[in-house]
Each structure stands twice: as structure tokens, then as C-alpha cells.
């Protein structure tokens with residue numbers, strides 16, 4: 001298989017959600033290898049945010065378009081004429097999905113249908129990779145990792161909306177492969193993503209960083225819960241490798257769902273990750289939040305054997321290294337040692353050389 005750089009250099013790639021955390025890292029990696037990127041997303045809604053800090057708008061073509069607005073989306077597709085689509089845009093927060101279930105279903109489910117339809121109507125598009133999540137599986141609190149054939153489900157609105165998006169994606173594949181045999185559709189289901197430049201609400205590491213910066217104590221909700229913790233670069237590398245596969249002669253092998261989870265068998269709980277973080281960034285007071293908690297899955301692990309067998313995907317850093325690199329990113333950023341973009345580029349280079 002060709003390298004990501006060889007396969008994607010010069011390709012016209014439309015990235016939805018480029019104003020977000022993963023989208024910003026993906027935009028930097030793609031522009032480094034000379035892809036022609038058009039980003040579509042909403043204006044960032046946190047202060048600070050990676051899109052502004054890393055000046056992504058200066059790096060890639062950028063349009064503020066709501067994926068629920070089909071005509072604006074379709075116009076962008078028809079003007080830009082992408083060859084590939086990386087669909088990241090979503091309402092990705094579990095706790096917000098309890099407060100805003102309609103919006104979550106609208107963006108994640110109908111928004112995905114809009115992106116698929118715009119891709120189907122644009123003959124230049126040869127492949128689309130839709131990003132869902134490990135939370136699409138019906139959670140049985142199993143010890144074993146979920147495999148791609150396991151039943152989909154989703155109890156909270158976020159998980160259900162992503163699972164519903166998978167049904168929409170499968171329907172597009174089944175219904176339109178005869179009329180658009182040249183349009184390949186793949187799905188990536190990743191685990192909990194961490195890395196520098198995430199300032200989203202209600203996420204473990206951003207909450208920890210905010211507490212460290214403000215001096216306020218941090219509330220912990222589920223210290224025993226285990227998650228597949230992964231560096232954003234593990235996922236971005238997986239997404240770009242999948243896109244490369246989708247434009248290769250073996251494209252059909254890649255046009256399906258893949259789990260992208262950590263390879264380690266050691267499971268890290270929220271408490272264990274906080275301990276690793278506290279070794280790097282001191283002086284954050286942690287307090288356990290009691291009572292009346294929203295349901296979140298306890299155990300959640302992914303089996304990524306298929307991605308490893310089909311395209312040799314493997315995260316390059318251990319969980320301990322992921323947390324160390326993430327803490328370093330924030331420490332350097334707040335110490336003003338380098339710009340957010342420089343820090344991302346440095347970590348992309350060090351990731352590639354690991």
C-alpha cells in the first residue's frame with residue numbers, strides 16, 4: 001500500500017468538522033502532505049480553541065456551513081468538487097446530548113444523511129469516510145473488546161445518534177452502490193480521543209487543564225470507568241490510511257466499518273489516567289461528584305484486529321506516552337514556548353518517527 005503522503009498528495013479533500021479538535025489536527029497533517037483541503041464546519045464555540053490558536057483558516061480553504069443546511073452543503077460540494085470526504089462534523093458530547101437530544105440526532109443523523117447525499121450527487125467524489133465512535137455498540141459491559149460485527153445500540157442520545165448514523169450509512173451503501181459503484185463508503189469507530197488543543201466541555205483532560213489553569217478543584221464523575229484512550233494522531237493516521245486505501249486498487253477492502261482502538265490489553269480507568277496526568281501537571285485538587293449521575297457506560301473496549309490485518313494500523317504510543325505527550329503540549333502552550341500550530345507539527349513529526 002502507498003504511504004499516506006503519496007496517496008493523498010494533491011487530492012481534493014473535503015473535511016467536515018475542520019473547526020473542531022480532530023479536524024484541526026487532520027487539517028494540519030493533510031496540508032503538510034500537500035492535499036487540497038476544503039473545511040466545512042461551524043464557528044468554534046470554546047475559548048480558547050485549536051482552530052483559532054493554530055490558525056487553521058490560514059492553512060486550508062474554510063467555510064462556515066451547517067451540515068443541516070442541505071442546500072449550502074450541496075453548493076459547497078458542487079463548487080469544490082472533492083475527490084474524497086472525511087466526515088468528522090458532529091455533536092460529539094455525551095452529557096450535552098442529554099440536554100440537547102433533538103439537536104444531537106439532527107446533526108449526527110440527518111447531518112450525516114446530508115453529507116452522504118451531497119457526496120452521492122457530486123460525481124467527483126470517489127470515497128467518503130464517516131467517523132462514528134466506539135459507543136455505537138450495544139453496551140453489554142463485556143470484558144472482551146467489541147468487534148465490527150457486534151450488535152449496534154446506544155443508550156444515551158449521543159451513542160444512539162451515532163448508531164442511527166451507521167444505519168443511514170449502511171443504507172446509502174446498500175441502496176446506491178449500483179448507481180454509484182465508483183463511490184466507496186467506509187466507517188471508522190474510534191475510542192476516547194485525547195491530545196493537545198482540546199478545550200471541549202465535560203471531557204476529562206480539558207476539565208483537568210481548565211482546573212490547572214484556574215486553580216479551581218476538578219470534579220470527577222466516574223473514576224472506575226475504563227475507556228480506550230487514544231492520541232488524536234492515532235486516529236488521524238488511521239483516518240488518512242483508510243482514505244488512502246479507498247483510492248487504491250483494493251478500495252473495496254476498505255469500504256466497510258473498522259474499529260480503531262488501542263492495542264494495549266491494559267485497561268486504564270478515569271482514575272488511572274488522572275494519576276498519570278497528575279504526575280505531569282501538579283496541584284490540581286480532585287473531588288468526587290456524588291449522586292444523580294447521568295448514565296455512561298462502565299466498561300468499553302474495542303478489538304481492532306481487522307484494521308491491523310487489513311491496513312497495518314497500530315497506535316504508535318502507549319497510553320502512558322499519550323498522556324505524557326498531551327500534558328507536554330498543554331504545558332508548552334500555556335508557557336508560551338511555541339505556537340499551537342508549531343506544537344502540533346512537532347508532535348506529528350515525532351509521531352511519524354516513533
Ligand SMILES: NC(=O)c1ccc[n+]([C@@H]2O[C@H](COP(=O)([O-])OP(=O)(O)OC[C@H]3O[C@@H](n4cnc5c(N)ncnc54)[C@H](O)[C@@H]3O)[C@@H](O)[C@H]2O)c1
Pocket residue numbers: 016017018019020021022023040041042043044065066067068087088089090091092107111131132133134190191192193194200
Ligand atoms: N473526541 C472523542 O473522544 C471522540 C471519540 C470517538 C469519536 N469521535 C468523533 O470524532 C469526530 C470529531 O470529534 P471531536 O472530538 O474533534 O469534536 P469537536 O467538537 O472538537 O468538533 C466537532 C466539529 O463538528 C462541527 N460541527 C458540529 N455541528 C455541526 C453542524 N451542525 N454543521 C457543521 N459542522 C458541525 C464543529 O463545528 C466542529 O468542527 C466526531 O464525529 C465525534 O463523534 C470523537
